[in-house]
Amino acid sequence: MKFAKQLETESKDIPTEWRPYLIQYKKLKKLITKVADEIEKHGVSVTMLHNYLDGATYQDSLPLDLTGPVESPNMKAQVQYYFAGDVPNIRPCIRFTYEGSKKEVTELLSNFIGNQKKRTLDSSSNESTMLKPPLEYQQSQNNIDFYSMTMTHTDANKVNTYDDDSELGEIAIINQNDMYEHHRRRTSTAKIIRDLKEMMVDKGEPKIEHNDEVHTVVVELEEDDAFFYMLMTELQNAARHQHKTSDRVEADIDALKKRMVIVASPDQKSDMYVWRHIFSLYMDAQIFQGKVESDRSMRSVQKTKTQMLWFTRQLDEEKLVSKLKNRASKSALQQFMALNAELITIRHCQALNQTAMTKILKKHDKRSGLNASVNFPDFVDFDKFFMPTLTKLLCAAMIENLTTIIPQPDDYACPVCMDVSWKPIRLVCDHVFCVRCLIKAQKKNITSCPMCRHPTAVQTASALNLDASLQRFLLLYFPKEIKQKKIENEREQAIEDFEAITGRSYSPEQLARMARGNNRNCRIM
Template sequence: MKFGQDFKETLATQDFPSHWVEHAIPYGQLKKCLKKVLKELKDLGLDHDTLQSLIDPENHSPVALKYRLIASENSDIVRPTLTVDVYLEDDVIVEASLTPASRLFFEKIASEVRHNHQADSGSTSGNSSDAGQDDDVSVQDQNSEIQHKKNRRHETIQLPLVFDHEFFEMLQNDVSNIDSLQDTERQQMSDEIKALGEDLAQITKPRRVHRTDMIPWRNIFELYLDAEVFFATHEQEHGARSSQLALKKLQWFQGEVKKRELQRIFKIPQSQVAYDRFLRINANLLKMLQFQEINQLAVHKILKKFDKRTSFGISKSFRSAIQSHQFMTGAIGRDVCAQMSQHLTNVVPQLNDYLCPICFMVAYRPVKLDCSHIFCLRCIIKIQRSRESHCPLCRSDVVMKATISKFDGSTLDQWSEHVGAVMAANRVGNYLVHLDDDLAKYMKKHFPTEVSDKERHNQIERGLEDYGPGYKHQECSVM
């Protein structure tokens, strides 16, 4: 099946909105316009073989064609120009390989050049004085040299073409129209994302009463971030995904949510409505990517066909000229993903963002070193005991500077020699110079289960240090 038919069928069968289809690249019209371009060139005697010969940079012919795109001064529109470099001897083009039609055309050009040249010579001629008899030989030599230079002349003439201007103007206007369409759709999706983010903030808000859907939504967004549906950030695989791969990733995400029955543990009815809206936003973005890709392919195909039929080799420079258009760069996926990250996934804090990089548990009792890296109190105490002064991440000399008191300057390890690490943190929280108390409250509010596990782990570890391997941890009980 030819691409034109395939393109038309895809637009008709992929359930694109009707106003999207109206903005699609008019591939059929561009093909008709290309035929007019070829007919116009043929009427000038420039058939395919002649064009290929005259544009070949390795062909040192007295006649050479150049086809370029020139940017307009007051707009982003580029204009095509076809110029011919003509080398004349005695005002005649000597080129045996020209076809009769091409020769007739270039002889007409040479005639116009000769007429213009004679007009210029006549306008600049003035009165001349008679020279002496002794200067006749010198004058003849000069005239001979001038005549030789006159016989060999180079002229550059711009050929007036009509339909190539029409072709590129149509194509550029179509690309601009798709840009405008994407801007409108991007704004609508952005508004929808912001509204959904406000609803999620209420649904997942931590409460004293356990009627909150913070945990299932955290798991949903954790799966979504792992899927990297539209944009990959791995070292070996990074950048925007194709619509086909994005579809597979989105299907995997929905399958995992269903497999783990995360929707069934919703406690608030609005959560199901919000989840459906979230899927709808992703489906709309996927549909826009599919529409973008098929139109990008249409642009590529019609430019390739233009080059193949004319030998002008302009497709690469044209794509470079319109790279400022967001439609060609595929920026909509990146922009919408950034919006979802800002207004949706950040509404529900992810545990991975608050892990201690040493023990990989929640960094409860977070200690913020002077280098701004954050670790849990227990791990910092261990590092100080080993007399390691450098940050495990950036190697700055800051670990031993993490002090317990504003007054005595004791290190966290020195303080823990007198009191258990957990007790120390509880008793002197206001005096911990490097303890981020606000962050500790935030963690306890949003990760209550993980914080409890961390505290229990610290108690067990401290008990083993104090009482040896025979220590058995027992939970407190009220008698």
């Protein structure tokens, strides 16, 4: 499937309010055709530009000092494609550096630049030459000649790439008008400056001479300028919308956190346990990022949607929504699900725009022979527009602010028995164990900590090591787990007392049979 069709299909899965901020891939493709036509009209082939620019890196394409002379004629490439100006007002340029003694280069540039007078004379006799608009000379300095490709009145009218039925609506019209105004101001200003220079300095068009001196010609591409102006406008609109959305999502996370503190408080024991199970499933789903040691990477958009679907199905299968007794809890769950959907949308739009950017730049390079895909991403600093860490930061904020409101039993489990550390004993090494496991360790003459191997941590532990504040916290948030822990501790203590009285040891299987036997009904009565 072609990317244009894929983009159109996937955009249907995105909310309507987000669609205007997707890069208009089809519109940009139309401008690429004009860029290629502009270059070919001046006698430069795509193959020639590919040969000169192939393999160039971003450092090779950085704009050189255009105010000073070229120091060395032994340059790696005689053609350089780069961007001038500051973001977002950038100007694509082609820089030709040549020696006057090389006839093939001077002939190529003669064809590219042409003779203004000859073209004017020919245009009166042959209308076909109007298809090749001449280059407008701007200035010369230190053997560097500056030109810009002119846009005829017909070409200027063709700059409009938006249809009347465009999905962008008013936004598209505003951007379109801005583009017209941008080119009108630039063309008018450049013309005034050139007229003033011609009035002040009597200097004609520079001629390419056949000598050994190194010359440089810099050409600004008007149609390429229109392409990148539209592209920068699309990027700015998308980045601006991303910033607004991220600020709103952060505010929604803070608001939901305040609601969760109330609806999932220990005072609402039934809802608290349901919320704990919901967040446990949410963490197991690993929707946006892996949490295991072997995989902590961000999920792809498709994987994110799959995991979110699994999480939703688990909620339905276990009927957790209906188990929430408080109406405010159900409303908070709806807001929680909406926040996750918002994060998925942000991630999806980022992925589509980034892919569209890569595809359109490759298409631009293929059709025009230039190498914008090499230097444009670094020149404009894509991270400022796509913000690759945005989704990761928002997901981390949601997990940190929401899932930590309700503590999980695993976070307060004894490292030995893996149950809640009831009557927690904090050793001198700061590790916490339940009192039952610590007593067993002391009976077995274990002196060192099982976690860090502190030599006397277990041996010196006593009732003074009881963490009273942690015990109150566990009693508040884990009443069911502590009740079960007390039953198990009492059962173990009863078995030890029974073994001490009878002098016999019982295996776990024997104890299990004894427990089953005690549950049988009496047959005598």
